Amino acid sequence: xxxxxxxxxxxxxxxxxxxxxxxxxxxxxxxxxxxxxxxxxxxxxxxxxxxxxxxxxxxxxxxxxxxxxxxxxxxxxxxxxxxxxxxxxxxxxxxxxxxxxxxxxxxxxxxxxxxxxxxxxxxxxxxxxxxxxxxxxxxxxxxxxxxxxxxxxxxxxxxxxxxxxxxxxxxxxxxxxxxxxxxxxxxxxxxxxxxxxxxxxxxxxxxxxxxxxxxxx
Amino acid sequence: xxxxxxxxxxxxxxxxxxxxxxxxxxxxxxxxxxxxxxxxxxxxxxxxxxxxxxxxxxxxxxxxxxxxxxxxxxxxxxxxxxxxxxxxxxxxxxxxxxxxxxxxxxxxxxxxxxxxxxxxxxxxxxxxxxxxxxxxxxxxxxxxxxxxxxxxxxxxxxxxxxxxxxxxxxxxxxxxxxxxxxxxxxxxxxxxxxxxxxxxxxxxxxxxxxxxxxxxxxxxxxxxxxxxxxxxxxxxxxx
Amino acid sequence: xxxxxxxxxxxxxxxxxxxxxxxxxxxxxxxxxxxxxxxxxxxxxxxxxxxxxxxxxxxxxxxxxxxxxxxxxxxxxxxxxxxxxxxxxxxxxxxxxxxxxxxxxxxxxxxxxxxxxxxxxxxxxxxxxxxxxxxxxxxxxxxxxxxxxxxxxxxxxxxxxxxxxxxxxxxxxxxxxxxxxxxxxxxxxxxxxxxxxxxxxxxxxxxxxxxxxxxxxxxxxxxxx
Numbered sequence: 080x081x082x083x084x085x086x087x088x089x090x091x092x093x094x095x096x097x098x099x100x101x102x103x104x105x106x107x108x109x110x111x112x113x114x115x116x117x118x119x120x121x122x123x124x125x126x127x128x129x130x131x132x133x134x135x136x137x138x139x140x141x142x143x144x145x146x147x148x149x150x151x152x153x154x155x156x157x158x159x160x161x162x163x164x165x166x167x168x169x170x171x172x173x174x175x176x177x178x179x180x181x182x183x184x185x186x187x188x189x190x191x192x193x194x195x196x197x198x199x200x201x202x203x204x205x206x207x208x209x210x211x212x213x214x215x216x217x218x219x220x221x222x223x224x225x226x227x228x229x230x231x232x233x234x235x236x237x238x239x240x241x242x243x244x245x246x247x248x249x250x251x252x253x254x255x256x257x258x259x260x261x262x263x264x265x266x267x268x269x270x271x272x273x274x275x276x277x278x279x280x281x282x283x284x285x286x287x288x289x290x291x292x293x294x295x296x
Numbered sequence: 297x298x299x300x301x302x303x304x305x306x307x308x309x310x311x312x313x314x315x316x317x318x319x320x321x322x323x324x325x326x327x328x329x330x331x332x333x334x335x336x337x338x339x340x341x342x343x344x345x346x347x348x349x350x351x352x353x354x355x356x357x358x359x360x361x362x363x364x365x366x367x368x369x370x371x372x373x374x375x376x377x378x379x380x381x382x383x384x385x386x387x388x389x390x391x392x393x394x395x396x397x398x399x400x401x402x403x404x405x406x407x408x409x410x411x412x413x414x415x416x417x418x419x420x421x422x423x424x425x426x427x428x429x430x431x432x433x434x435x436x437x438x439x440x441x442x443x444x445x446x447x448x449x450x451x452x453x454x455x456x457x458x459x460x461x462x463x464x465x466x467x468x469x470x471x472x473x474x475x476x477x478x479x480x481x482x483x484x485x486x487x488x489x490x491x492x493x494x495x496x497x498x499x500x501x502x503x504x505x506x507x508x509x510x511x512x513x514x515x516x517x518x519x520x521x522x523x524x525x526x527x528x529x530x531x532x533x534x535x
Numbered sequence: 536x537x538x539x540x541x542x543x544x545x546x547x548x549x550x551x552x553x554x555x556x557x558x559x560x561x562x563x564x565x566x567x568x569x570x571x572x573x574x575x576x577x578x579x580x581x582x583x584x585x586x587x588x589x590x591x592x593x594x595x596x597x598x599x600x601x602x603x604x605x606x607x608x609x610x611x612x613x614x615x616x617x618x619x620x621x622x623x624x625x626x627x628x629x630x631x632x633x634x635x636x637x638x639x640x641x642x643x644x645x646x647x648x649x650x651x652x653x654x655x656x657x658x659x660x661x662x663x664x665x666x667x668x669x670x671x672x673x674x675x676x677x678x679x680x681x682x683x684x685x686x687x688x689x690x691x692x693x694x695x696x697x698x699x700x701x702x703x704x705x706x707x708x709x710x711x712x713x714x715x716x717x718x719x720x721x722x723x724x725x726x727x728x729x730x731x732x733x734x735x736x737x738x739x740x741x742x743x744x745x746x747x748x749x750x751x752x753x754x755x756x757x758x759x760x
Contacts, residue, residue, distance in 0.1 A: 143756060199707040206704065209694045211313070214353060215760065219690045222753045226683065226708060229749060233711035233742050240734065241714050295311075351619060351760065370759065375625035383616025387548065389555040394548075401544040402624045402631075404537050428555070437615070 083282045090279045093272030097123075100265035117175040119265055123273035124168035125193060131161030131277055132200060136228030139221035148292065149285075151217035154224055156284035158203050160277050165197045188242040195234050199227045213292065301326050302452055302483040303348060307357035309507075310343055317343050319507025320357065323485075325452075330474065330484035330497050332515075335504035336531050341487040342382065342456060344504065348485065349379050349454050361452055378450030380458050384437040385444065388430040392421050392440055395429060399444045407447055415443040418473070420466055435461030446473055453477065453484045459494040471497055491520045491527070503530045538630045545634025550641060552611055559607050563600050563646045570596045571653050585658060590720040594713065596650050597673075598680065598706075601643055605684035606701045608639055609692035618692065622758055632685060632754035636747075639681045647673060668723040668732070675739045676716035682746035683708055689757045715739045 101119030108115035138154035141147065172190070173183045184190065203223055210216035301324035310318040317340045325331045335341045346352040348359055350370035358365060364372040386395050393412060400407040407415075416422045419439035429437060438461045445453065453474075459467055474484060474497045488494060495501070495515065501523065503511040510530040518526070553559055574592050578585050585592075612618040621631060651669075654660050662669065684705055691701045715735040722732040729736070 195707050195710050202704045202707060205700060206690070209696055209700055218756050218759065222686070222690065222756055223704065225753065226686070226749055229745055230708050230711065233738065233745070237711035237714040237738055241718065349623065351622065353760070374623050377623060379623060381616060381619060383619065385617050385620040386615050387552055387611065387617065388614060389552045390548065394551070398544055398548050399620065402541055404541070404626055
């Protein structure tokens with residue numbers, strides 16, 4: 080419990096610092112204006128979701144080998160937080176994109192890959208929701224988690240080739256510019272803060288799941 | 297002939313959602329012994345059988361077969377089992393012969409055509425061996441199921457109402473086969489609703505009521521009426 | 536070897552049941568004809584437009600048929616509780632996966648050949664030069680769909696909302712296969728040799744290998760109970 084509380088405080092501090100730096104201290108972008116500041120939330124959300132799905136994959140493997148319910152709870156919680164973060168990441172990306180590039184969405188490589196990721200892991204949560212037996216849910220979701228993780232590089236390559244071969248590369252790269260350090264530092268701090276936020280949510284959720292499991296026995 | 301218990305259930309509890317079906321069931325079946333499990337509808341007999349067959353996991357308590365925990369190492373338990381459950385495990389579009397051959401191959405048995413024919417003859421299905429199972433009655437499908445189990449000569453038999461739907465000749469055949477398996481050291485657990493001569497195979501009677509084993513007694517020389525009386529007393533008791 | 540015998544027994548059983556009942560085959564054939572009519576009504580008039588969308592439309596047909604076929608593959612086990620029989624079968628369960636995969640692959644390839652034939656006839660498509668390439672791309676693409684499809688079909692066989700959950704799980708995971716097959720087919724139909732779309736074929740082969748190996752390794756876990 081003490082660990083979780085410390086994590087919570089660190090997260091709060093990190094977010095406070097990061098968001099102040101991003102929305103206050105960091106320089107106003109020349110062409111895009113203040114809306115560009117959404118990047119300080121958008122990019123960390125997406126990257127933190129990658130962390131979530133990586134943890135999900137590892138926890139799934141651990142579960143299948145050791146059949147430890149704790150590993151399953153971590154995978155479950157990571158999936159939930161990961162999906163929320165990706166969803167918010169896509170939403171913030173759209174909010175950034177509309178005034179900046181004139182469109183809510185485009186099928187460029189990165190957006191397409193992230194959208195597929197979102198749907199894949201939404202399916203993961205759906206699978207969990209439809210299986211009543213907790214042990215079977217844990218097993219099946221672990222298998223799905225592993226298949227999904229192994230699929231990610233295939234998705235990445237296939238989508239990238241689809242968009243770049245015989246086609247001009249997309250001009251829209253929501254996080255792909257090399258900025259000066261005044262942009263990089265707020266970005267990194269926010270990234271750390273969002274990863275801490277992910278860890279905090281997962282810790283809370285795992286405790287709740289464990290309490291639910293113990294109550295049902 | 298009695299050996300160490302091959303089938304052991306200790307304090308088995310099974311809850312579906314919020315409904316407890318089994319409260320605390322403890323039951324042993326030794327090698328060479330047949331136990332008949334009686335109980336009212338919904339008492340949990342099939343649930344207990346499924347737990348022992350590794351098809352369901354107990355919520356609490358342990359069940360072991362030949363020392364292997366059914367929940368933790370089901371893959372070690374399954375090769376020892378012969379299960380005749382509610383469904384007959386038959387493919388309607390295959391013939392009786394093809395069904396038997398499929399399950400024998402899947403079970404890793406080396407059964408040649410003669411073994412298969414002998415098994416079908418035993419249950420009286422040799423004349424319809426090449427007919428599609430779709431044309432069979434429920435009793436015939438049940439008999440095919442029994443032929444499948446007998447082919448494998450399992451060490452533990454879990455049977456859900458094995459005599460239902462059988463005519464006199466088939467019942468006699470089944471009795472003989474079960475006695476032969478017992479003589480070979482197999483442990484039998486039979487869920488049954490009838491009190492007639494089907495219980496002749498049973499060495500012990502157990503009554504499941506209120507989520508527990510309410511009565512566990514040797515059959516001895518109890519007649520059908522005695523058994524019925526005992527059943528009414530124990531099964532219809534509300535705890 | 537017992538493993539091979541068991542896998543073959545499962546494949547034979549599935550194909551025998553299908554050959555006699557023809558349930559899935561009939562459904563697939565009618566479905567393909569229906570798709571063909573819909574495509575004709577929506578795209579048939581303009582030959583140039585049809586040529587442009589043909590690869591996508593063709594694989595759309597293949598994928599929808601695959602969803603139908605794979606979604607039903609464990610349905611036959613639901614009668615008379617045969618699923619229990621599979622669960623309790625001793626030994627390595629991945630033999631059952633392999634048998635199912637072979638059976639599904641055979642069924643899907645037959646239907647795809649039929650659909651391809653119908654396209655050639657009704658849309659006056661010339662497949663001549665593309666044929667050798669298609670004979671590589673179509674089977675590898677089908678294997679990709681069937682490999683994960685068979686695994687996911689087993690996972691969703693006994694859950695609520697199976698018909699919804701199965702495509703929702705399968706399609707996002709199959710995006711690499713869909714992209715590779717459509718782009719490769721597109722190139723082949725434009726007259727390019729197989730070498731020009733080699734990177735797509737390599738992706739397809741890599742994907743197939745990953746899917747089959749993972750499914751073989753995890754099928755035991757799915758059929759545990």
